[in-house]
Amino acid sequence: MEYDFQNIEAKWQKYWADHKTFAAKEDHSLPKHYSLSMFPYPSGAGLHVGHPLGYIASCIYARYKKLKGFNVLHPMGYDSFGLPAEQYAIQTGQHPAITTEQNIKRYREQLDKLGFSFDWDREVRTSDPSYYKWTQWIFKQLYKSWYNKESDKAEAIETLIEKFEKGGNKGVQAATDQKETFTAEEWKGFSEKEQQKILMNYRLTFLADSWVNWCPALGTVLANDEIKDGVSERGGHPVEQKLMRQWSMRITAYAERLLNDLETIDWTDSIKDQQRNWIGKSVGASVLFKIAEQEGVIEIFTTRPDTIFGASFMVLAPEHELVDSITAPEYKELVAEYKRQAGLKTERDRQSDVKNITGQFTGAFALHPFTGEKIPIWIADYVLTGYGTGAVMAVPCGDQRDWDFAKHFDLPIPNIFKDVDVSEGAYDDKDNAVITHSDFLNDLPAKKAIKTAIHEIEKRGIGKGQTNYRLRDAVFSRQRYWGEPFPVYYKDDIPYLIEDDQLPVTLPEVDKYLPTEDGEPPLARAPKDAWDVKFDGDRMEYNTMPGWAGSSWYFLRYMDPHNEKAFVSKEKADYWNQVDLYIGGSEHATGHLLYARFWTKFLFDMGYISFNEPFKKMINQGMILGNSAFVHEVYHNSKLSNPCYVSRDLIDLPPHESEWMDSVNSFFLKQGLNHDEIKELKGRNIPVDVSILKGETSLDIDMLRSWRKEFENALFIENKNGDFHALREIEKMSKSKFNVQTPDELVEKFGADTLRCYEMFLGPLEQSKPWDTQGINGVHNFLRKFWRLFHNEENEFEVTDGDADKKSLKTLHKTIKKVTEDLDRFSFNTGVSNFMIAANELTDQKCNNRSVLKELVILLSPYAPHIAEELWQKLGEKESVTKAQWPIFNEEYLVEAEFAYPVSFNGKMRFKLELPTSMSKEDVEKEVLSADEAQKWLEGKTPKKVIVVPGRIVNVVV
């Protein structure tokens, strides 16, 4: 029987489903293993070949761990709330739940065809009320908690109230926005409303008026990580700053732990660095500068308090709250104009306009806190409102931006560095600087001076040592329909939580998925009684949660997906513990991965789970890129005309060979263009569907004509051989480039086992690589070759019993060793190569020995599970191959009596010499030197030195 992958794969997929082969059960007698791939957003386009890459890897690893005796958890689910389904709903009126359901169904069909070892009984969907009930519940816990910096963990808000009642907020070490202090008595005297307002400044999720990134096109606010290059990550729409009342997450409370605990996890340096950068810790001091001749102080933050004597002016952000009050009357207009100009610039302009130095003097002066000297106060947009205090002490000799600014506006640049010239630029070398002209800091190296300066600043009460983070609290509200509703209602504009027994708060029906006329989110369209909860208030919260809410804890739900009493039971969370291997794209570096860590730490603090990092090891799979095809179009800007397409290879011909131009010109002349207009013809590349290609760049013009209207009556100019060529380019797979490759047709043509092996065979998992189906035949042939090892020439199953040949045993054990080692270091591509080598060798040896093949089937089963099950059954086994034991490597089979030593002269390999492996170094040396071939290379000389590495190499130095 030929290798009939279609029947085999259908058969075993059914078997696994019927027997619940991959159902995970808590079994404390076995070590556990948790493999996880990032769950997908089920988009309308379905899976393309890039999606399964990570799933295949985690599936292979999960299957391997199972064979190694681990109790394995390998689940899958859907991140099913999100913008595309809602955008579609807005266009069509179709409820996003329906679209989402359809998309999930399609995803599931595609996934099922690939033979994954997912435990589907544990599937989660973030948009399922039974799931988001717990997302809402976790939100409530965050609301009911505050961050105690003393114990360095989150605590119940009651412990904070207790502190307030005992001694006010003065001694309370908390992560908070609260600035005003109050006594115990004052606290007790506050009204309920006032108390709630204060507590809001401490809660881990809180409602506040904050500057948010508003995206008008999407009609919602966006988190910082959802913005790339000043525009929305999804859709590329402009984003503006807007003051809005929003829910936020006090992730900044965890900044230090999020930073430090990176040391405890096995992730790539790149992701860790991105997170460090995002958190952006800087250590320094905050210092108060008094304003001359008026009330008020300016607080600045600096990482270089050692350079304070070099401060010769101050710069405030144009939006700084003190700007208007300090500006001298004669500068009012200039300052107002500068502020106006700065306000006009979008975030993007401001970023791209870095080189332009602008600023405006306010006419006010500050007093240097040590020298008492008057220094001018400027405003400039190189100082950002959002970082530190929005004000800096400018030290032009030590900071290049300050230096540039000083030069530009002709401000003094006093030098406080010993033996350093600052006339050409600032000196920012913290390691080698020695301070001078700085009173008590004189002759101190910078690092020591920083400490001394902070000490002195604190002693004089003009500031304090301080650590700043770039990390901002995360905006948690979205003005959208298709997300988790908040378990919150309002009474007198005060938010209250919906009781636990009312959860989940499900999404109410609305007539449209658009904002209301007065700009309220779509949920405001739902009348009060459309909500399925009872609440004693004016209205429900109209915002929904962002996409990252559900994905911040889904890995926990898999452990206990049907629990109705808790988001996960403590017992199950203790058993499955951290995700041992997490595979997914690196694009989530500062979003999902940071938020999931944050929630994990919170749930750990509250005692619900006993680990504080979610993902112990992570691998970021590379992208699979598409190979787009473009046709070269010649067109005219203004006139409506049929376009014309030119074979790509003609474009670059020298002018005298470009007769094709004439055809183009007459084509357009016929359409009514005049000779001047012909000169205005332009060329551009239009993407076309890659399936229209025949071969590398050749296009089928007839197919192209029938593919799209614009090609139907177009002129195609072929080359001399009558071919029409396209331009190829490697880029991200996307619908608009028509370069998306789905796994479906490949599974149809070659089978899932082939696709699984091929995706692994392409190269290292982490690397991005272009998709190219040319090589898939080679992998398919290997599986057929493997199949033939078990079959005779008539294609009948035939294996021999008894002892295996020594050579075959060597092949087997070499393969066991390599495949095992490769899996242990996640080198999935070399694994496939090793199977190919084994199949080639055993074919040569004509080996069909049962004991050898049996072990080989087990080895192959994680990669190609269907064919492995089939052959396993043919070998007479009753149980699934997934229940087998991973073969044990035995070194003895690899021991050889002879070894062909490569003999080098001066490091260059010249010939090989077969010698017994047991031979001593001295004897090897003798044998080598007396060999016939050695004479030629010795040229009669005596060797200076002979290096013999037994069993490896001989090197003769002449």
Add this chain to the structure above:
RNA sequence: GCGGGUGUGGUGAAAUUGGUAGACACGCUAGACUUAGGAUCUAGUGCCGAGAGGUGUGUGGGUUCGAGUCCCUCCACCCGCACCA
């Protein structure tokens, strides 16, 4: 500018602790078989050279008996961050 990563045949790549560079596959060439099919099989295939041989892992240098691998220099490309005080 800063941080991370990658540079090896025509292509995807391998070489785990420094020890035969290019395994395995694609492609290509030649041949065999066949009622030419993008099937199968055999042989070859880094480059230069008829051969002996020379040369070769982005560049230049260094350490070493020996370097794709370790150290320094420079270059190219990809990703992330970017007036962060």
